[in-house]
Amino acid sequence: VVKREVIQVITPGTIMEGNMLKENENNYLASLYLFEDDFIVSYVDLSTGESFVSKVNGNIKDVIGELYNRPVKEVVLPTDFPEDLKETLTHYLDVTLSSEHDNQIPKEFQKLVTGLEDTRLVHGFGYLFQYIFRSQKRFLAHLQAVQFIELNDYMKLDLYSKRNLELIESLRDQSKKGTLLSVLDKTITAMGSRMLKKWIDRPLLSKGQIAERHQQVHTMMEHFMERDELRESLKNVYDLERLAGRISYGNVNARDLLQLKRSLGALPQIKQLLNLFDHPSVSSLLSEVESYQEIFEILDSALAENPPVLITEGNLIKDGYHKQLDEYREVNRNGKSWIAELEAKEREETGIKSLKVGFNKVFGYYIEVTRANLAHLAEGRYERKQTLANAERFVTPELKEKERMILEAQEKSTTLEYELFLELRDQIKSYIPALQTLAEQISKIDCLLSFAMVSEENNYTKPVLNDEQQLRIREGRHPVVEQVMKEMFVPNDIQMDESTDILLITGPNMAGKSTYMRQVALMIIMNQVGCFVPATEAEMPVFDQIFTRIGAADDLVSGQSTFMVEMMEAEHAVRHATERSFILLDEIGRGTSTYDGMALAQSIVEYIHQQVGAKTLFSTHYHELTSLDKSLSRLRNVHVEVDEEDGEVVFLHHIKEGKADKSYGIHVAKLADLPEDIIQRAYQLLESFEATSVLREEKPQKQLTLFEEDQGTLPVTANVEVID
Amino acid sequence: VVKREVIQVITPGTIMEGNMLKENENNYLASLYLFEDDFIVSYVDLSTGESFVSKVNGNIKDVIGELYNRPVKEVVLPTDFPEDLKETLTHYLDVTLSSEHDNQIPKEFQKLVTGLEDTRLVHGFGYLFQYIFRSQKRFLAHLQAVQFIELNDYMKLDLYSKRNLELIESLRDQSKKGTLLSVLDKTITAMGSRMLKKWIDRPLLSKGQIAERHQQVHTMMEHFMERDELRESLKNVYDLERLAGRISYGNVNARDLLQLKRSLGALPQIKQLLNLFDHPSVSSLLSEVESYQEIFEILDSALAENPPVLITEGNLIKDGYHKQLDEYREVNRNGKSWIAELEAKEREETGIKSLKVGFNKVFGYYIEVTRANLAHLAEGRYERKQTLANAERFVTPELKEKERMILEAQEKSTTLEYELFLELRDQIKSYIPALQTLAEQISKIDCLLSFAMVSEENNYTKPVLNDEQQLRIREGRHPVVEQVMKEMFVPNDIQMDESTDILLITGPNMAGKSTYMRQVALMIIMNQVGCFVPATEAEMPVFDQIFTRIGAADDLVSGQSTFMVEMMEAEHAVRHATERSFILLDEIGRGTSTYDGMALAQSIVEYIHQQVGAKTLFSTHYHELTSLDKSLSRLRNVHVEVDEEDGEVVFLHHIKEGKADKSYGIHVAKLADLPEDIIQRAYQLLESFEATSVLREEKPQKQLTLFEEDQGTLPVTANVEVID
Structure with a gap:
């Protein structure tokens, strides 16, 4: 009886290959650990080895907002995690929950967490680590040292806003179509595409970092020839991040390593092209190219040019790489050429013109003589091996000896090649961290190139950043809608300076209020991921958070009334927004009767004005709120222009100063x-x-x-x- | 060169058979004729021969409302019909427009229009007739005498209401699913199903007629055994209406007539069952059964039991129906039995045991003798016909003679059968009007049975009719929604007496306001088509019209803003409603800003109250309108009850007296x-x-x-x- 042991458990979060793993998406396994008021959220993408941990100070909804939009398929929870929080998690997210009782990290893995200063982070990551350790049962060399992500370094986008603004998934069918991502993604590599999603998911907060990306995009836009060549070169770079994961798991074959070699071979040209952009912000994007040359040379000297998929059939290693292997191959080649010459020799010696030398799988090499010619054979020298209808097959002692040599050499060389390949694979394993760094650099170049492409194709403009919370956009457009409408799209300005916190937008339905509000939010996000924005001029501050309440979220949260959802979204906004935040509220109060809806709308506007101070776009049917500009000094009225032509109402989609016509x-x-x-x-x-x-x-x-x-x-x- | 003449033109409105013709749907060809302020609308269903004409006094929208919901595929217009009206037609309806310059009705067809008193009706129908006459090029015997339909005899339902209430087509996908028709249609025959659609499309206005249908349904409900047997019997009745059409067109075959015979054969049992219901209103549903016996006997005496599809291959006519045919058949039979005996006779005479008599298509009958036996044949008697490898084939003068007789008899009998069949068909043609009357009677029985079935299965109640415009329903339900919700559905009362014209309904979204309003409208329609209604008690007046403005019609009329549609529907209602009408207005004004929306809502309510006096359900978010009950004496407030449980809002779907909680x-x-x-x-x-x-x-x-x-x-x- 063969003892079968579970060698690996595959769960939604631990898939390493196959159809379930999408190449343009990360596949995160997450864990949650609740310590007093803080949630420790840890992530590992086993296909790339990326690991990081964050701290969320708040309630479970904030955690959900943090988990949402990351392709988290599975969340590992400590055995004692509260039941009600589990229910909330599965209510809002489509994830598998797994549980883990242990959070010890064995000594040999302590190096993964040495960078974490807060021991709660180590404890939290421990659950995730133990879960992987037990289920994967292998040496996980490609796990990268755990990074602590300070969520405060990135713009906060809550669950509702991520959905409402359709950044990465459409509301309609959760596809990429019609999203901001679909417009911005012109990446060449799968790694680049994955990084772009992360960027959109976490816009930057640092003005310096944003400005640097703008500079890089700007430089890439200026050098279009170099840019095109660079994009062409990136096509030679394979998915290094996932390759590193597979190297660690020990399931790469020679073809994978060949891809790695080719990817590395493309680096000198990429570096050269980056230098041609003639700006330090771009040339520095790829560093230490020389060190990758070392890996390239190892692979180049060892790997055969056209290896098979299987690693047990030889033909993996180049001639000249290993002396013993070369010798075996020489024996093999010599034996085969000796046999090739044997036929002529035997024909001459026996005088039999029809004599043949052949090979079959069961009997090996043989000399075949027709029955009629048997008399011509010398006595004693030919040993009978097989009898056919009209012929006999023989071997000679010399032929037997050569055959033995050839087969032995073949077997030995295949075995040796396999050993050499495993050695090579182990050798490459030590370069995994270097390859991961490289993958990140290439991804970033790919993303920036994508921004440059998109910005040029769509006539985006480079925003001017300011510290005064001033938002000034001239002829701004909605990046997704303009793709569909083309020239039909009506651009609009927005102007919110120190003395304006709230724009109160009035005007009829279908006139474009929602599109206007969304386009401002999308431009803010585009700016803070480092991309240019769809406008002719843009001056923008850095916003710390965006909050939205826009229609059509009704059916997303089942079982709750539209109005309840509306209020929950408003609550989230007013509780968490700061003076540096941006709030979109679309027709707050419409889900209830006029007076209490109007009362709530007004009291929310007042509260934002007096207590929050966030830049706010507030659209409403409550025309009476327009008089608030008298009492709220930083509130300004704007409206959507409507015209009449031949007795039909025409929506001009123009936003104008002042309140809408009362009697529309x-x-x-x-x-x-x-x-x-x-x-x-x-x-x-x-x-x-x-x-x-x-x-x-x-x-x-x-x-x-x-x-x-x-x-x-x-x-x-x-x-x-x-x-x- | 063969002269090819166009023998028939097939257009969307003149399809007679095939996939495009749905058996449960009428396929009307219509025509419009504008005379001063009246539109003359004529209809023919060529597949059934039904023809009728109506007069619409109003604008093109009223005509569209009239055409809508009838499956009109094609509209014939006089050549000089105004272009702008044509555009309006194609904007609202999915029809083919055809034109016709002539409206003369030839003398031989004058009988079709003798019933029409107003010559404008005749002129209008003329265009339709000429169009058919020219395109169909055949004698159209099944065209029924044109009926004048006084539209004032039926409840008016405008285009918007027909769509909004989902009577026959769903708003979502224009299918039958989720419609009132889908609930009420348990008909057995295709004719019945078509009639049911017409009934729903044109609810009755005559209290007497409504009461009669109620009585019939009631009687059928009481006798469930008889009802089940009757439904079983209807399964033997084929589509007589369309059969009559095909008889007229001359494309029925013997199998069609066999179906007709079987249908007629079922009548005595149907009549007998109707009598068992023991109520004159039911037993009178099928009259003059004896006269159909005549047609049955003609068919029964003439038609063979199992005729082929083709009518040119014989086997159509029974033995004993025609002397000459019987003789031909006798000759044929005798000849064949003579030949069957020939083999034995020849064998005996010649002494050749292997002698065979056979038949092939080229040479006819023959006697086959093997080569070895040729010598045994008597000289001179056998004429050589065909030489095979080992045998010769011969004929004798007697065999030749018999062969000639058989073939001649066969040909003559086939020709004669064909002639007899055509005669039979012509004979049946004269019964077309009787068959059409029969079809109508059967359809009506089918519809009433369907009502009885549905009313019993769903616990409907028989409404008490009144002349005082009093509407009192206890525990009313929505007939379609309750099918889905089953016991979960919350029934609601409604009470509107002489002193109440308007119910102002307040309460939050999703609480069931729309369902409540729709269910009242649907019960009114169900009552006036003669069906029972989903309630435990119902007292109802007869309404002359129903008007609705309910959400979700937004996308139906392309290019117009939601609010414009809302106003157009409201306009239609206030302009056309009378004191005997019923109006549903759902959140009028919500598509614009608060104050002008509220102003319009209030002025519309006031107008209905003061100038129209129709029974009106008016739902609104404008809570402030609830104070109108002080100034408008016949307005009453009701609201949808909302409860709170464990911090969640619960919609109880109960309608209560008074206004909703202001601070919900x-x-x-x-x-x-x-x-x-x-x-x-x-x-x-x-x-x-x-x-x-x-x-x-x-x-x-x-x-x-x-x-x-x-x-x-x-x-x-x-x-x-x-x-x-």
Whole structure:
């Protein structure tokens, strides 16, 4: 009985190859560890070896926001992880939950975590490590030293915003189509494509880093010839990151190493091209090219030119690489040429013209003589081996000896080649960290080239960064929608300086309010990933977070009413936004009745204005909120322009200063030919509503109570406009 | 050169058979004729011969509403029909437009139109007739005498309402799934299914006719054994209507007539079963059964039991039907038996045991003798016909003679059978009107049985009809939604008596307002097609029209804004509704900004209340409209109940008296954990909004102007509620 041992357990998070692994996507295995108020989130992508750990201070929703958009398939939880949090996780995310009781890291792996200063991070990563260690049962040489990712170094994007803005997945079918990623991704390599996703997922916060990427993109745009050649060169670079993973797992074959060799062979040309861009920010993108030359030479000297897929059949190693192997091959070659000459020799000696020398798998080499010629053979010299219908097959002692030599040499050389290949593979293993660094450098070059391509093709502009929270965009466009609409797309400006925090946007449905709001958010993200933006001019600050409440999220969270979702998104925004954040709120309050919806809309606007100070785009049907510009000094009204042509309403998609036409709806009703009585009465009612609204004032005692209780800084009156 | 003449032109409206013709659907060809302010609309279904003509007094939209939902594939227009109206037609309907310059009706067809008193109707139908006459080029015997359909005899349902209520086609994919038809259609025959569609499309206006159908359904429900047997019997009835069409066109074969015979054969049993229901309203459903016996007997005496598809190969006619045919058949049979006996006779005479008599297509009958036996044949008697390898074939004068007789008899009998069949077909032609009447009777029985089945299966209740425009439904359900939700569906009452014209429905989204409104409309339609309704008790008046403005029609009319569509639907309703109409308006005004939307909503409600007086369900988010119950005496507030359980909002789908909770939205915001400052401020604002709204009063001079100009009867003040 052969003892079968489980040699590897494959779970959704630990797939290394095959159809389930998409080459343009990372496949993260994550773990969560709850320590007092902090969640320690650890990640490993086993296919690339990338490992990192973050700390989330907040509730489970923040953790979900952090996990979302990373292709996390499986989350490892400590055995004692709270049940209710598990339920919340599976409610919002499509992941497998696994559990692990141990978080010890064996001595030989301590080097992975030496960079982590906070022991809670080590404890948290320990669960993930133990889970992999037990399920994978192999030496995991390609695991990279665990990096601590300070989430505060990146712009925060919550779960709702990531979905609403369709950065990486579309709302409609969770595909790439129609996303920001689809527009920006012109990468050549799978590694580059994966990195681009990470970039979009985590826009930068450091002005210096953003400016550096802009500079790199700018330089690449200027040198279009070099850029095209560089893109061409990248086609020779294979997926080094995943190759490194497979080297570590011990399942590379000679063809994989050949790909590695070719990739490394392309580096000198890439380096040379980078230098031609003539700017240090670009030429520095690929460093220490020389050290890769060493690996290239090892592979080049050892690997045969056209090896088979199997590593047990020889033909893996070049001639001249190993003396003993060369000798075996020489014996083999000599024996075969001796046999090739044997036929002529034997024909001459025996005088039999039809004599043949042949080989078959069962009997080996033989000399074949037809029955009629048997008498011509010398006595004693030919040993009968096989009898056919009209012929006999023989061997001679010399032929037997040569045969033995040939087969022995073949077997020995195949065995030796296999051993040499394993040695080579082990030798390459020690270069895994170097290859991972290289993979990262190549990915970055690929991403920046992609930005340069896209920025040029779509006439993007390089944003000017500022520290004053000033947002000024001239003729901005929606990067995804303009791809579909082409010249039909109507560009729009936006201007929010120190004295403007909130733009209150009014105007009818379908006029383009949502597109406008989204395009501003997308431009902010594009800027902070280092790309240029779709506009003719752009001055932008660095935002720390973006919050959105835009329609169409209704069906995403099942079982909750539209309005509840709306309020949850608003809550998230006002709780977490800072003065450096950007908030989009689209028709807050429309899911409930007019007055409480309007009351909530106004109180949220006021709260943002007085307590948060984030730059905010707020669209609304509550026309009456437009009078807030009198009481809220940093609120400005804008509206979508509507025109009438031949009795039809035309949406111009232009955003203009000031509030929308109050009686647009009644105007449409008139076009629809409603009875004049109704139209006149509606105008009359509208006027009276407006008149009353102007005179409205809160009851003073109510206000006093509020102030006493909350020490808030709410405005004394919201509406003080007086019209005669 | 053979002269080829166009013998028939097939257009979308003139298909007679094949895949394009759906058996459960009528295939109407229509024509429009504009005479001053009246549109004459004519219809023919060529597959059934049904012809009718209506007069529409109104604009093209009313005509479209009339054409819509009838499966009209093609509309014939006079050559001078206005271009702009053509464009409107193709914009709203998916039809082929054809043109015709002539509207003469030849003398021999005048009988089709003798029933039409108004000559404009005859002129209008003429275009349709000429078009068919020219394109079909055949005698169209099955065209039924043109019926004038007084549209005022039927409930009016406009285009929007037919679509919105999903009577026959779903909004989502224009399929039957999820429609009222899908629930009500348990018909057995294709004719019945087609009639049911017509019934749903044109609910009745006559209280007497409605009551009669109710009585019939009621009787059928009481006798379930008889009902099941009757349904079983209907399975023997083929599509008589289309059969009549094919008889007229001259393309029925013997199998079609066999189906007709079987259908007629089922009638005595059907009649007998109808009598068992023991109620005159049911037993009278099938009249003059005896007269169909005549056709049955003709067919029964003439038609063979198992005729082939082709009508040129004989075997169509029974023995004993025609003397000459019987004789031919006798000759044929005798000849064949003579030949069968010939072999034995010849063997005996010649003494050749191996002698054979055979037949082949080229040489006919022969006597075969092997070469060895040739000598045994008598001299002179056998004439050589064919030489084979080992045998010779001969004929004798007797054999030749018999052969001639057999073949001649066969040919003559086939020809005669063909002639007899054509005679039979012509004879049946004269019964086409009787068959069409029969088809209608069977269809009606089928529809009523379907109602009885559905009413029993779904626990529907028989409505009590009244003349006082009182609508009282206890535990009403939505017939389609309850099929999906089963016991989960929450039934609701509705009560609208003389003193109530308008129910103003408030409450949050997703709480079931739309379902409630739709279910009332569907029950009204079900009642007026004669079916029972999904409720435990129902008292209902007869409504002359139903108007709806319900969401989700946005994408149907391309290129127009949602709000424009909303206003057009509202316009249609207020312009055409009477005191006996029913109007559904769902959140009118939500597509524009608050104040003009609210102004329009209020002025529309007031207009309906003061000028129209139709029973109206009006749902709204404008909570402030609830105070209209103070100024509009026949308006009542109801709301959808919402509850809170464990911090989650629960929709109970119960409709209750009174207005909805004003602060529902703020309550949800609190559940969503928005900062307390925002919640408090929102409550404060809400209170102040409500307070101002209460004190609001229109400026008197404005109102005077309006009254002077319009002589309208608008209310003096809309809001006079005073709270302390």
